Amino acid sequence: MITSVVVALLLFIVYYIISRKNSKYLKNVPGPKPIFFFGNVLDFLVLPSWGWIGCLTNYMDTYGSTIIVHDGPLSIGLVTREAKLFEHILSSYAFINKDGPYTYLQSWLGTGLLTSVGTKWKKRRRMLTPSFHFSILDNFVEIFDNVSNIFIKKLEREIGKDSVDISPLVSLMTLDIICEAAMGIKINAQSEKNSEYVQKVKVMCSILTERMISPIHPILYPFTINYFREKRALKVLHAHTDKIIETRMNEQTDKSEDDYTDNVGKKQRLAFLDLLLKSTIDGEPLSRLDIREEVDTFMFEGHDTTSSAISFTMYALSTHPEIQEKLFLEQTNIFEDLRNAKPSIPQLQEMKYLELVIKEALRLYPSVPFNGRTLTEDLELDGVLYPKGLNIMLFTFAMHRNPEYFPDPLEFKPERFQDSSRVNPYVYVPFSAGPRNCIGQKFAMLELKSTLSKVIRTFELLPASPVQDLQLAPETILVSKNGIHISLKKRIIV
């Protein structure tokens, strides 16, 4: 009893101090009125996750484009859809730190590129940047092609149905792609339903999502069932990556540079893992743990993001037959054999209209709907002092639908990206911007173009019957809680 009273008193004192500090600094920033202790959390708790975007958008329409939300008894966050704040934060090396939900990723990804901060992040970023050069990405186009052939076969089985949820099929395809690109091995997620590794990747992603939207304070996490599920999943995931690293290390010590050329003089494909094994930081090779952090980071960051982008692009196309026809025409201008073509990098770069379509899909449905930052120093902007330690949510989803920046924001118009000089790089931010932007964006664009090119050459995409209204939810990535349904018709090629 006495302990409970002491704990409650301590909590109250901390609450009081934090509230005083926040009200001193942020008193001029508007936002919904918090309820004692619960802040604004109750507004979210009564809603399913697909109601949250609407709730935040309502707040912003009511109070302003930059607002304070009390997301718990002791914590507040700034949420913004204002270009000025986006630019100020994303362009600066002073504001590259992340906290909050990013810490949930560390049990799996350690402090790899996505989650690291300070000097470690800078050194890793410098080391990894060359791995995403076009000359290296050439290694991966064959993977995109081979893996998407299986995907197409799976879709062919769905032809003629009124409604198909494409998101699980796309997700298995992108998992196959990233696994082969990152680790150099095939996990056959699309064909082997019972792969333990695939199942555990899915378990981890769902636990991360649940933690992000859970009202339970992180301190209490070790007392939840998910904590134990996570432990079991991580055992499998880490053992899998460790084993592959070990095998690749042993193979590499037996190989010379020439061994990477096969007997017809063609260079063998290198995975990101092979590049990491050859990399050094300050003249020292990376440890196994360092390598595992980065391989696991690519696995996490490189599969759900591309899956969301491909699925939403297909959905948007299903309701825009005229845009599909323009896309198909572009394909006929690039390829003679539309059925069997294997796109090369130059051919993928020729797909200019497809690029506009993908950009527009990523505007309306950004795979990463929020970008988080934690201020490591005070920031003063337009007379407001944002204090050190403040968590800031750059609300990309709302920014991309702000009519001030994108007229008729709900219309799907790829042509708005025709003149790239008119697009502000801090307003259109699907891959974030500035020093901490997405390192994998060129890889992602090539993957999206390669797979979507094949889809367009094989099918006509139609709306599902009945037509589906998406239930968009900002989980670790943007998802639709009721799936992403379309209908498929075989494309007649004359």
Ligand code: HEM
């Ligand atoms: C359509 C696909 C993709 C989208 C929309 C996307 C978007 C993003 C965004 C918005 C960020 C910043 C996240 C933040 O600061 O919280 C990011 C970071 C990152 N992305 Fe991507 N991404 C995509 C695909 C990929 C792929 C395929 C890879 C790897 C092969 C990748 C690797 C990374 C990494 C490692 C980071 C952390 C970079 C750093 O902090 O320096 N991403 N991505």
